[in-house]
Amino acid sequence: MPIRITISNNAKQSQKAVLILPLASLDPAAPDSYRALVLKAAQNKLQIRKASRIFVGGTGQELCTEDEWKSALRDDVTLLISKGEEYVGLRKEVAQGGSDDGIPNLDCTVNILAHAASVDSLSVTQVETTARTLPGLIHAVGQPDLHPGTKFPIGAVFVSKGWIHPPLIGGDIGCGMAWYKTKLNRNQVDGDKGRKVAEKLRGLEGAWRSQQEREVWLADGKEEYSAGPEWDAALGTIGAGNHFAEIQVVEDAVAAETGLCPNDVVLLVHSGSRGYGGNVLKQYVSDTSPSLREDAVKAKDYMKEHDRACNWAKANRDLIALRFLSCLEPGEETWGLGRNTDEQNSTDFDKLVARTKAKLRERKVVDIWHNNVERIRWPPRPPPAIESSPEEIADRTESLSLDEGAAYAYVHRKGAAPTYDPQTNKPLTILPLPGSRGTPTIMLRPVFSQATQYGYKNALSLAHGAGRAMSRTKALTSINQKYAGDSASLLQPNASSQAHVKDGKNVRGGTWVICDEKDLVWEEAPEAYKDVYAVAEDLVREGVAEVIGWCRPRVSYKVRNGGR
DNA sequence: ATGTGC
Numbered sequence: 088m089p090i091r092i093t094i095s096n097n098a099k100q101s102q103k104a105v106l107i108l109p110l111a112s113l114d115p116a117a118p119d120s121y122r123a124l125v126l127k128a129a130q131n132k133l134q135i136r137k138a139s140r141i142f143v144g145g146t147g148q149e150l151c152t153e154d155e156w157k158s159a160l161r162d163d164v165t166l167l168i169s170k171g172e173e174y175v176g177l178r179k180e181v182a183q184g185g186s187d188d189g190i191p192n193l194d195c196t197v198n199i200l201a202h203a204a205s206v207d208s209l210s211v212t213q214v215e216t217t218a219r220t221l222p223g224l225i226h227a228v229g230q231p232d233l234h235p236g237t238k239f240p241i242g243a244v245f246v247s248k249g250w251i252h253p254p255l256i257g258g259d260i261g262c263g264m265a266w267y268k269t270k271l272n273r274n275q276v277d278g279d280k281g282r283k284v285a286e287k288l289r290g291l292e293g294a295w296r297s298q299q300e301r302e303v304w305l306a307d308g309k310e311e312y313s314a315g316p317e318w319d320a321a322l323g324t325i326g327a328g329n330h331f332a333e334i335q336v337v338e339d340a341v342a343a344e345t346g347l348c349p350n351d352v353v354l355l356v357h358s359g360s361r362g363y364g365g366n367v368l369k370q371y372v373s374d375t376s377p378s379l380r381e382d383a384v385k386a387k388d389y390m391k392e393h394d395r396a397c398n399w400a401k402a403n404r405d406l407i408a409l410r411f412l413s414c415l416e417p418g419e420e421t422w423g424l425g426r427n428t429d430e431q432n433s434t435d436f437d438k439l440v441a442r443t444k445a446k447l448r449e450r451k452v453v454d455i456w457h458n459n460v461e462r463i464r465w466p467p468r469p470p471p472a473i474e475s476s477p478e479e480i481a482d483r484t485e486s487l488s489l490d491e492g493a494a495y496a497y498v499h500r501k502g503a504a505p506t507y508d509p510q511t512n513k514p515l516t517i518l519p520l521p522g523s524r525g526t527p528t529i530m531l532r533p534v535f536s537q538a539t540q541y542g543y544k545n546a547l548s549l550a551h552g553a554g555r556a557m558s559r560t561k562a563l564t565s566i567n568q569k570y571a572g573d574s575a576s577l578l579q580p581n582a583s584s585q586a587h588v589k590d591g592k593n594v595r596g597g598t599w600v601i602c603d604e605k606d607l608v609w610e611e612a613p614e615a616y617k618d619v620y621a622v623a624e625d626l627v628r629e630g631v632a633e634v635i636g637w638c639r640p641r642v643s644y645k646v647r648n649g650g651r
Numbered sequence: 652a653t654g655t656g657c
Contacts, residue, residue: 259652317654328652365653 232554261400262359
C-alpha cells in the first residue's frame, strides 16, 4: 500500500513537501529502497543535493537500519532531511492537550485529594511543576498519601497524551501489593503465638534455587520474562525500603465478594522488580531526554521492557508468598517448592511449577501494580457492573483497543493503586491500604460515580498506603533519638509506636516485627508515616472509595540477618 | 528502591 509522508528540510523546516511513496524496499542499501526514494524527492522538491541523514520529526530518531525504517514508515510521518547536521527539534503543538518541550501545559488539571491527611507543600509543588512542564500532560492527581520524592512526587498519578515519561514511575517498575489467604486461624497468630510464627519465618533471605529453576518460575505458557541471571538472583526476595510481607488477621469485612471473612489470616506482600526495573529505567532515560514520544522506537522498546518488569515483579510477589507459605503451612506439600532444600526431579519441574502456581492463584485475593504506566481509554467511561456478562466485558475490553482515533492516554502511577483490573477492566472489589509496618491495613473498594466522572477525578486510582509523613533522614535521626536508640523496643508487640486508638478500640499493637536492619527500624517506624485512617477518610470524602473492612497486623517481616 | 554514587 502506498504511504503518504511529509519530507522537510531539517535545517529549515518551513520547506516541506508531501510525498506518496509506492511500495519499496525497507533495506536502506537496496537500490529501490524507501531511503533512495526519499533522498531523490528531497533533491527534486526541496533542492537538497547532498542529503545524507534522515530523521523522524518529533522524535528526532535517525533512520539507519532496516528495522528503523520499518517502524518509522507510516502515513503522515514527517521525515527531516539533513545534509549531515544534527536533528533540529520541531516545535509544534501536540495534537491533543499538552505541548512540546519547554512550553508549559497551562491547561493540565491538578487535583489534590488530601484533606485530613497531612501533605508536605513540596509534594504539591512537585505535582504542579510536573503537570506544567512535562510534555503532553493533561491531568495530574495527588492522592492523600502524597509525599515528596527526589524530583517527582510519590502517591501521584499523571495522565498524558502522546508522551511517555519513564522517570515519573521511577525505577521500581511493577512494584505493587498482593494479598493471599492462608489456612491459619487467628488463634495461631494472635498474642504470644505471633512470636512462634515469626520464628518459623526462616530461609526467606537470599536467592531461591538455581537460575534454571528461576527461569521456569518466570515463564508462563507462551511468555517468559527472565531478566537474566544477574537480576533473577533477587527473585523471591522482598527487598528494602518500604517493602514487606505481613501476616494479618481480618477483623472486619463487610462485602461477601471480597472472599475474605473476619478471623481469616492473610498474607500481604509488598515488593517490586528489585534491581531489574531500575536497570530498565537507566537504559531509557538520559539527562537530555527524560520523556519519550509515544511513536518513537525507544518508547515502544521501553514499554516492552516495562511490561516485562511488571510481570517479573508479579512473579516475584508470588514467589515471596510461596516461600512464606512453605514456612506458615509446613504440612502442605503444595508449598514444597518454596524451600530451597527439597530436591526436585528436573524433568517434572515445569509441571510442578505450573501446579504450584495454580494453587497459589486459588489463594490470591488481589494483586495490583502501583508503579507503572498503562495506555488506557481516556477519559474514563462508566464501568460495567461487577456482574457483567462476558459480552459486556468483551465490549469494554474492545473499547480499550488501540485503534487509530480512539481516545486514549498514558496513565503514569507512582505509588498509586488502580481502581480496576487491567486485564478485564472490571472495577476491583477489594484493595489493601496498608498503614505502615505494624499498623492496620484498611480494605478499600473503589467507587465509580457520575460525581467523579467515573474515575476522572482520581485518575482511576487510589492511595497505595499511608504515605510518608517524614523523610527517611528525618525519621532516622528523630525517631532514633525518641527511643534512645533502643531499636528492639519498636519491634515488640507492645511497642508504644504501634499504639493507636480508633473508635475507643486499640486497633494497633500486638505486632511482632522482624527487622534486623537498624536504619529501617527508624525509617519505617509508624511515626514516620501518615495516619492511614486519615488517608482512607479523604478517599471516602472525595467519593472515590469506601471502607469495607480492616486487617490487624500480627507478624510483619522486613528483613532477617544471617541469611536464616 | 537500589548487586546504591563519587
